[in-house]
Amino acid sequence: CSVFFSSRNVQCLCVQQVQVKNPHLDTMEEDILYHFSLGTKTHNLPEMFGDIKFVCVGGSANRMRAFAQFIHQELQLPGNSEEIRDICEGTDRYCMYKVGPVLSISHGMGVPSISIMLHELIKLLHHAHCRDVVLFRIGTSGGVGLAPGTVVISSKAVDHSFHPQFEQVVLGKVITRSTELDEGLANELLQYSTELQDLPTVIGNTMCTHDFYEGQGRLDGALCSFSPEEKLEYLRKAHEAGVRNIEMESTVFAAMCRVCGLKAAVICVTLLNRFEGDQITTPHDVLVEYQQRPQVLVSHFIKKRLGLI
């Protein structure tokens, strides 16, 4: 936060910088963002990315391309949204699209995949001197006691024991970081959801697991060592602890954004109610519409912030 003094008044203009927390970065002559196929010597990062204000990340490459095209239309930007170029075409690890002040990036499935992407994204925003950036994870999840299609805005991300923390092993030791998310941002998103049609939305805790099957208490994996009763008991405990959905990336996303001073929100649609089953049996066209719901909410937020509506 920077304070500017003038003779008439004192103004506080809160400029939020991206704070990388690594003293070694300053000593490096060049930084290669290997999984993006970008680098500080090969690319002019401030020129390419300096105006970014909103970053949206999601698991699937196709969905994040579709989101970029959708935002292009929503912001009524010039040019053909079909011709939008993948900035990371030099690698097939992640895809990245820039649409005006919006960056859309895929992160794959699970904590290790999103965490590699976030290290390079946060360094990219830092090298590009971006200011006041808001990050969104838009994704899918399993609902806990919610009708399929409900959008959950995470109040916090919790681990398998329902604690708001992320554990990272560093040099063989466990480091624990908080996974609380920005309350004001979550409430603002919830408020905007009421202005949109067919967007049932709640705020709740999101449980992040390291597996889709056993890790989320599914009975239909290749391995299962528990009974249907034990599964329901775990889901009931999760629900009591305020968990409303389950996915696989939110804890590390919340923890890394928090440490680096980035405002962040997690917005995931539920594809099924886990009290009712494990398999995703919903027809494809319905799933496609569900997956657009977090995109519509984030687009509405961006348009509000840009003063377009």
Ligand code: R2B
């Ligand atoms: C939601 O969906 C994926 C698993 O199907 C995973 O990436 C997640 O968090």
Ligand code: URA
């Ligand atoms: N993604 C998950 O991680 N779990 C679900 O049940 C559905 C989508």
